[in-house]
Amino acid sequence: MKKILQIxxxxxxxSLQTMAQCSLCTKTAQQLGEGPAKGLNNGIxxxxxxxxxxxxxxxxRYWRSTRQS
Known part of the structure; x- marks a missing residue:
């Protein structure tokens, strides 16, 4: 269980540093500036x-219930 939690x-x-925007959203966010772009990414x-x-x-819960059976 500890290994699963660590993973x-x-x-x-x-994933905190990942960019979750499509190319269209990225272009729009770049026009708004860096602050709104980061906000849009965090919202996504x-x-x-x-x-x-x-x-x-x-x-x-499914894994735990099948393991106990």
């Missing part, structure tokens, strides 16, 4: 995190 932390910390990552977190929790 999850590394992945989440590594925030919106992507919620469904991924829900899927991860459901997958973990």
């Amino acid at each position: 999850l932390v590394v992945v989440l910390l590594g 990552l925030y919106l992507a995190l919620t469904p991924l977190l829900i899927i991860g929790i459901l997958g973990f």
Whole structure:
């Protein structure tokens, strides 16, 4: 369990520097300046995190329930 948690932390910390914009959004954000571009990128990552977190929790609960059977 500790290894899974460590991998999850590394992945989440590594994804903080990722750019989550398509090419069209990147061009638009570059015209706005660096501050709004970073805000747009953080918003995209925030919106992507919620469904991924829900899927991860459901997958973990399924894995735990099948392992105990």
